[in-house]
Amino acid sequence: MLVADASSNAMQGEYKSINDGLVLLSTLIAWNFGLDWLSYRSPMVERFLEPVPEALVRHGRVNRRAMKREMIxxxxxxxxxxxxxxxxxxxVRIARLESDGTLSVFKVRGGGEPPPTGDSPRASGPPGA
Known part of the structure; x- marks a missing residue:
C-alpha cells in the first residue's frame, strides 16, 4: 500500500518530477530488501522483525489470551x-497464527489409528513379492 501511495503521488504531479517519485520508490524497495536480507542472515534481527507463530487453539481449547493479543x-x-x-x-490439535497472517491447522487423528509407516502391507505389497 505504501508503494502504491508513493507511486500515485509521483504520477499525479505532487512531486516536482518523476525522478522524485522514483527515488522514493527505490528507497522503499531498498529498505525492504535490506531488512529481508538482514533478517535472513541474523537470527536476532529475524526474531525482532518477524513475530513468532502464536497458538490460538491447543487440543480443542481456545487460547483466549493469545486471541486478545492478536485482536482476533x-x-x-x-x-x-x-x-x-x-x-x-x-x-483441532493445534492452530497457529503464522507471521504472515495465515492460520496453520493440525487436526487430531481420528479413531486412535496409528500413524502411517512404510511397513504397512499396502506400502510393501503382497508377502513374498
Whole structure:
C-alpha cells in the first residue's frame, strides 16, 4: 500500500518530477530488501522483525489470551477454521497464527489409528513379492 501511495503521488504531479517519485520508490524497495536480507542472515534481527507463530487453539481449547493479543474474535477464528475444513474445534490439535497472517491447522487423528509407516502391507505389497 505504501508503494502504491508513493507511486500515485509521483504520477499525479505532487512531486516536482518523476525522478522524485522514483527515488522514493527505490528507497522503499531498498529498505525492504535490506531488512529481508538482514533478517535472513541474523537470527536476532529475524526474531525482532518477524513475530513468532502464536497458538490460538491447543487440543480443542481456545487460547483466549493469545486471541486478545492478536485482536482476533471467536467468529473470525471459527471462519478461518471452516476455511481449513474444520467443522468442530474439538478436531483441532493445534492452530497457529503464522507471521504472515495465515492460520496453520493440525487436526487430531481420528479413531486412535496409528500413524502411517512404510511397513504397512499396502506400502510393501503382497508377502513374498
Amino acid at each position: 474474535t471467536r467468529e473470525e477464528l471459527d471462519g478461518k477454521l471452516r476455511e481449513q475444513g474444520v467443522e468442530d474445534i474439538a478436531e
